[in-house]
Amino acid sequence: MARIVQKFGGTSVGDIERIKNVALKVKAEIDRGNEIAVVLSAMSGETNRLVGLVNQMGSLYDAREYDSVVATGEQVTIGLLALALQDLGVPARSWLGWQVPFHTDDVHAKARIQKIDVDELDKRMKTGEVPVVAGFQGIGPDNRITTLGRGGSDTSAVALAAALDADRCDIYTDVDGVYTSDPRIVTKARKLDKITYEEMLEMASLGAKVLQTRAVEMAMKYGQRIQVLSSFEDKPGTLVVDEEEIVEKELVSGIAYSRDEAKITLVRVSDKPGVAAAIFGPLSDTSVNVDMIVQNESVGGKATDLTFTVTQADLERAVKTLEKHSDDIGYEKLHSDANVVKISVVGVGMRSHAGVAQRMFATLAEKGINIQVISTSEIKVSVLIDEEYTELALRALHTAYGLDAA
Numbered sequence: 001m002a003r004i005v006q007k008f009g010g011t012s013v014g015d016i017e018r019i020k021n022v023a024l025k026v027k028a029e030i031d032r033g034n035e036i037a038v039v040l041s042a043m044s045g046e047t048n049r050l051v052g053l054v055n056q057m058g059s060l061y062d063a064r065e066y067d068s069v070v071a072t073g074e075q076v077t078i079g080l081l082a083l084a085l086q087d088l089g090v091p092a093r094s095w096l097g098w099q100v101p102f103h104t105d106d107v108h109a110k111a112r113i114q115k116i117d118v119d120e121l122d123k124r125m126k127t128g129e130v131p132v133v134a135g136f137q138g139i140g141p142d143n144r145i146t147t148l149g150r151g152g153s154d155t156s157a158v159a160l161a162a163a164l165d166a167d168r169c170d171i172y173t174d175v176d177g178v179y180t181s182d183p184r185i186v187t188k189a190r191k192l193d194k195i196t197y198e199e200m201l202e203m204a205s206l207g208a209k210v211l212q213t214r215a216v217e218m219a220m221k222y223g224q225r226i227q228v229l230s231s232f233e234d235k236p237g238t239l240v241v242d243e244e245e246i247v248e249k250e251l252v253s254g255i256a257y258s259r260d261e262a263k264i265t266l267v268r269v270s271d272k273p274g275v276a277a278a279i280f281g282p283l284s285d286t287s288v289n290v291d292m293i294v295q296n297e298s299v300g301g302k303a304t305d306l307t308f309t310v311t312q313a314d315l316e317r318a319v320k321t322l323e324k325h326s327d328d329i330g331y332e333k334l335h336s337d338a339n340v341v342k343i344s345v346v347g348v349g350m351r352s353h354a355g356v357a358q359r360m361f362a363t364l365a366e367k368g369i370n371i372q373v374i375s376t377s378e379i380k381v382s383v384l385i386d387e388e389y390t391e392l393a394l395r396a397l398h399t400a401y402g403l404d405a406a
Contacts, residue, residue, distance in 0.1 A: 001033045001034055001035065002034045002035070002167040002168065003034065003035040003036075003125070003164060003165070003166045003167050004029060004034050004035070004036055004037075004166055004167060004168050004169070004170055005036075005037045005038075005039060005157055005160050005161035005164065005166045005168075005169045005170070006025070006026060006029065006036060006037070006038050006039070006170045006172065007038070007039040007040070007041075007135065007153060007154065007156075007157035007169065007170065007171045007172065008022050008038070008039075008040055008041065008172045008231060009041045009044075009153065009171075009172065009173050009174070009231075010041045010042060010043055010044035010045070010046070010047070011044045011173070011174045011231070012041075012172050012173070012174070012231035013040055013041065013042075013043055013044075013077045013080075013081070014043055014044040014045075015043070016080070018231070019077065019080050019081055019084055020084050021231070021232075022038075022081060022084070022172075022231065023081060023084035023085050023087070023088055023090075024088070025172070025231070026038055026081075026085060026090065026130060027085070027088050027090055030090060030128075030130070035125045035126070035128075036125075036130050037121060037125060037130065037131045037133060037160060037164060037166075038081065038130060038131070038132045038133065039133045039134075039135045039153060039156050039157040039160060040074055040077045040078050040081060040132065040133070040134065040135055040153070041073075041074065041077070041135055041136065041153040042073025042074050042076070042077055042136075043073065043076065043077055046073040046076075047070055047073050047136075050069050050070045050072065050073055051066075051070055053069065054066050054069050054070070063108035063109045064108050064142075064144050066108065066109055066147075067108050067109060067137075067144070067145050067146055067147045068144075068145055070147055071096075071097070071134070071136070071137040071145050071147055074096075074097075074134035074135060074136055074137060074153075075094075075096060075134060077134075078094035078095070078096070078132045078133065078134050079094045081094070081132050082094040082132045085130055085132070090130055091127075091128060091129045091130065092129065092130040092131075092132055093124070093129060093130075093131060093132065094132045094133075094134075095121070095131050095132065095133045095134065096134045096137065097133075097134050097136075097137035097138040097139060097145070097146075097156070098137075098138065098139035098145060100116060100117065100118070100120075100121065100133060100160075101116075101117055101138065101139050102116050102137070102138030102139065102156065102159070102160075103115040103116070103117070103138060103139060103141075104138035104139065104140055104146045104148070105140065105141070105146075106140045106141050106142055106146070107146075108140070108144070108146055108147070109147060109149065110147075110148065110149035111138060111140060111146035111147065111148055111149075112148070113138060113148070113155065113156070113159045116159060116160060116163040118160070118163045118164050121133075121164065122164060125164070133156070133160060134156075135152060135153025135154075135155075135156035135157060136148050136152040136153045136156060137152075137156075138156075148214075149214075150212075151212035151214070151215070152212075152214075154171060154211060154212040154214070154215035155212060155214045155215045155218060157169055157171060157215070158215045158218045158219045158222075158224055158226065159218055161224050162218070162219075162222035162224045166224070167225070168225050168226070168227055169219070169224055169225065169226045169227070170226075170227045170229060170237075171211065171215075171226060171227070171228050171229075172229055172230065172231040173210060173228060173229075173230065173231065174230065174231065174232070175210060175228075175230060176191065176229060176230035176233055176235060176237055177191040177192065177210075177228050177229060177230075177236075177237040177238035178191070178192050178195050178200065178203070178210050178211075178228055178237075178238040178240075178254075179191055179192065179254070180192060180253065180254045180255065180398065180403040181254060181255040181256070181394055181398050181403070182257070182394070185390075185391050185394050185395070186255070186394050186395055186398045188395075188398065188399070188403075188404035188405050189398065189403070189405065190403070190404075190405035191237075191238060192238050192253060192254070193236075193238065193239065194238065194239045194240075194241055194245065194246050195238055195239075195240055195241075195253055195254075196240075196241065196242070196243045196246060196253075196348050197216060197219060197220035197240060197241070197242065197243075198220070198243065198348060198379055199253045199254065199346050199347065199348055199379065200216050200240045201213065201216045201217065201220065202256070202344070202346045202377075202379060202380050203253075203254055203256045203346055204216050206256035206257065206258050206342070206344050206346075206382075210228055211226070211228060211240070216240065219240060223242055225239060225240070225241050226239070226240040227239050227240070228240065243348055246348075250347055250348075250349055251347055251349035251350065251353050251356065251401065252345050252346065252347035252349065252350070252356065252401040252403065253346055253347045253348070253349075254345075254346050254347070254403075255343065255344070255345055255346075255394055255397045255398050255401070255403070256343075256344045256346060257341055257342065257343050257344070257390060257393075257394060258341065258342045258344075259312075259341050259387065259390070260311050260312050260313075261291070261309050261310075261311070261312065261340050261341060261342045261384065262309065262310055262311065262312045262314075262315040262318075262336060262337065262338040262340065263307060263308075263309050263336065263337045263338075263340050263372065263373070263384060264307070264308055264309070264310065264315070264318060264319065264322070264334065264335070264336050265305060265306070265307040265334070265335040265336075265337075266279065266305065266306045266307075266322070266329070266331040266333075266334055267305050267331060267332050267333040267334070267335065268303040268304075268305065268331060268332040268333070269303060269304055269305065269306050269329065269330065269331045270302070270303060270329075270330040270331075271301060271302055271303055271304045275329065275330070276306075278325065278328050278329045279306065279322070279325075279329055282321050282322070282324070282325045283310075283318055283321055283322075286317055286318075286321050288310055288314045288317055288318045288321065289310065289311060289314060290308050290309070290310055291308070291309045291310065291311075291342075291375075292308060292309045292342070292373045292374075292375040292382065292384060293306070293307070293308040293309075293375075294306075294307050294308070294373050294374065294375075295307075303332075307372070307373055308373075309340070309342070309373065309384060312338055315336060315338055319334065319336055322334055339386065339387045339388075340372065340384050340385065340386060340387055341384070341385060341386075341387045341389075341390045342382050342383070342384055343382065343383055343385060343390070343393050343394065343397065344380050344381065344382040344383075345360050345380065345381045345382075345397060345401065346379060346380050347379060348379050350378070350379050350380075350381075351378060351379065356381060357374075357376065357381045359400055359401070360381055360383065360397060360400075361383075363396050363397055363400040364383065364385070364393060364396070364397075366396070367389075367392055367393070367396050369385050369386075369389045369392065369393055370385065370386070371383045371384070371385060372384045372385060372386075
């Protein structure tokens with residue numbers, strides 16, 4: 001017998017038929033002799049609708065009341081699933097975040113979980129009852145409802161699984177696992193049986209929308225095994241596990257990409273101590289997140305070019321901030337370009353193998369693709385290229401690293 005937390009996203013509970021389908025999946029696990037707790041999102045599109053209602057009341061709203069409104073979406077789905085399970089003869093009860101309770105900090109609209117009291121849930125699960133829990137929400141120190149921010153239901157599920165000492169946290173989505181690359185672009189992409197927390201974290205941060213970054217971070221912290229699988233197909237998914245569980249480590253596990261990139265180049269910046277602080281300090285103060293950074297070698301020790309990337313949403317704010325502080329920074333020109341994409345090669349096997357980056361550069365050169373910026377970490381090599389070459393680069397690299405499905 002295993003103890004499993006099952007999490008179903010908005011698409012999986014999008015209408016009554018799908019909720020009934022979820023109930024059948026829950027019952028199937030119970031029939032196998034497992035103890036089950038379920039975490040649900042709101043119906044697909046419902047949270048956006050609720051956020052829209054709040055926005056219609058005015059842009060400067062009370063975040064505490066925002067939480068009260070947007071937390072109602074999950075209340076509907078958990079009640080309906082509890083009814084569907086009861087209809088199948090499965091004892092079930094719905095639980096809101098504050099009833100469990102999920103204790104969070106007081107940062108409304110993007111709260112962080114601090115502690116979960118699971119004594120009552122634990123007791124009921126041992127009797128065969130299925131707790132159907134609202135994801136995305138908790139209760140703050142002020143006794144007010146809090147929400148965890150976008151994708152918070154994944155985080156709720158992983159945190160609950162860790163608190164219940166579950167054997168596994170199954171996250172059901174509209175895809176059947178984690179692939180070596182985006183299968184919509186790379187037709188030869190294959191599903192991975194297992195992937196490490198670190199690799200999943202890198203891929204999630206690079207735009208692979210299978211799992212939320214915060215959920216993976218939490219799973220990694222508590223060593224909680226996750227399985228990503230489809231709500232609509234009955235087949236195994238991808239296990240996200242500790243590196244020690246994977247005996248034969250792939251050199252490269254995946255090729256990821258992010259279109260949410262914009263490049264800024266400052267031409268002929270004064271090459272003197274403190275100039276980097278003069279550039280990135282004001283950007284930090286205006287909450288602009290900087291990713292890749294490259295600085296050219298100084299010509300004659302007087303001026304240098306500095307290039308970095310920000311998200312597309314931050315581009316306009318970044319440019320305005322730099323123009324405002326141009327006298328303090330001291331640069332000749334500012335160029336910006338939103339038609340770029342970041343391509344990344346990810347794999348824990350890089351730690352023990354040389355030549356991974358070289359193969360990436362050689363493959364792109366062979367296809368006539370120019371690299372604008374390079375950044376590396378222990379298990380990742382990222383490059384910035386023109387957006388028009390995205391699909392060509394992904395397919396070429398996927399083949400070069402031997403990831404193509406047979």
